[in-house]
Amino acid sequence: xxxxxxxxxxxxxxxxxxxxxxxxxxxxxxxxxxxxxxxxxxxxxxxxxxxxxxxxxxxxxxxxxxxxxxxxxxxxxxxxxxxxxxxxxxxxxxxxxxxxxxxxxxxxxxxxxxxxxx
Amino acid sequence: xxxxxxxxxxxxxxxxxxxxxxxxxxxxxxxxxxxxxxxxxxxxxxxxxxxxxxxxxxxxxxxxxxxxxxxxxxxxxxxxxxxxxxxxxxxxxxxxxxxxxxxxxxxxxxxxx
Numbered sequence: 001x002x003x004x005x006x007x008x009x010x011x012x013x014x015x016x017x018x019x020x021x022x023x024x025x026x027x028x029x030x031x032x033x034x035x036x037x038x039x040x041x042x043x044x045x046x047x048x049x050x051x052x053x054x055x056x057x058x059x060x061x062x063x064x065x066x067x068x069x070x071x072x073x074x075x076x077x078x079x080x081x082x083x084x085x086x087x088x089x090x091x092x093x094x095x096x097x098x099x100x101x102x103x104x105x106x107x108x109x110x111x112x113x114x115x116x117x118x
Numbered sequence: 119x120x121x122x123x124x125x126x127x128x129x130x131x132x133x134x135x136x137x138x139x140x141x142x143x144x145x146x147x148x149x150x151x152x153x154x155x156x157x158x159x160x161x162x163x164x165x166x167x168x169x170x171x172x173x174x175x176x177x178x179x180x181x182x183x184x185x186x187x188x189x190x191x192x193x194x195x196x197x198x199x200x201x202x203x204x205x206x207x208x209x210x211x212x213x214x215x216x217x218x219x220x221x222x223x224x225x226x227x228x229x230x231x
Contacts, residue, residue, distance in 0.1 A: 004160075035221075042122075042206050042221035043161065055216060091160060104210050104219045106151070109160035 002026040006092050006110035014118050018080035021113045025094030032069055034077050035091040043091055082117045089114050122207040122222030130228045137194040139225040141207030150183055151208045152192050197229045
């Protein structure tokens with residue numbers, strides 16, 4: 001069964017360091033999402049891609065976070081420099097339909113990347 | 119920002135009992151989805167109900183949607199210890215030129231053997 005792949009599963013870093021997360025969506029899924037989930041809360045959308053284009057990055061702290069999806073397949077989320085408040089689970093998801101009138105259907109999530117900033 | 123608000127925040131029941139979780143939202147939606155998350159894992163899609171549907175079933179799951187009250191409920195019948203997880207509702211609405219999916223804060227369900 002096709003899955004969304006994420007790495008690393010766990011990352012411990014010191015504040016002010018750079019950190020990067022990678023996501024490979026299910027083949028053929030045009031839409032890719034990065035969510036941040038703080039312990040005990042629901043996932044919050046950071047950035048949404050349609051193919052290689054950013055559809056929504058309104059909640060992405062652009063002074064320290066960046067995301068790219070070159071060639072419209074896999075994606076990287078980077079934080080530089082990391083701060084204590086960035087400790088969270090970073091979830092990647094993909095969906096078959098685009099963000100137009102007939103999306104969003106079901107999202108398929110990876111297992112997440114747990115970040116701890118010391 | 120989270121649109122859906124789940125109630126209760128936490129629920130503890132015995133195996134065999136039914137579990138009901140509620141979700142309220144504020145703006146008009148195209149569909150509403152329920153997801154499950156085991157501790158430390160990713161989310162898994164459970165069921166999607168469209169705005170023109172009132173009830174949907176999938177195995178031991180029953181979802182209702184009342185668009186006039188802007189609310190939905192998820193019922194898990196004959197619960198099992200393996201149902202222990204967090205459950206999130208997610209609303210899909212049209213905003214800024216595209217459909218946007220927003221999660222609520224979730225209900226943490228504990229099912230005791």
